[in-house]
Amino acid sequence: MKVDVYKRPDTNGKYSYLAVPQGRPIPEEATAVDWETAEHNIDLDPDNQSIDGMSADDALAQISAKGYAISSVKSHAGSSSRA
Template identity: 40%
Template sequence: MQLDIYRRPEPEHKLSFMAVPAGQPIPQEVDNVDWKLVATATELDVEAAHLVEYAIDDPGPQIREKGYAITSVTHQLLDGS
């Protein structure tokens, strides 16, 4: 599935990611947060158990349930920049 990937900074120099089906708007319940688009139409296997590069667990079920998949608070990545 093609996904648009968004990133936002978190406390302690960590990052969260959100994956939304390509071309779809950010769902209303999360659009008030400071998300930055970092990749468009990225082909990813949403049926994988984990999207390693974005630290997103169970992306398929998340997208089906909420319309997007997001990094768990327990898996936020350190900002390497």
């Protein structure tokens, strides 16, 4: 599945990330936040590395359940973004 990834500043210079299926708008419940584009057309595949602190399995499960995936600073504290 291809996704678009957005980011927003969080605490201690970290970011939270939002992944939505490619071409879909940011969900209404998340539009009150100032999301910036991080990356477009990312291949979300369980065999690939994590996407900005979200494991592919977790992101796919969240997208299946609610149509988007969102990371938490707690879930990626100390991790770095994709290279």
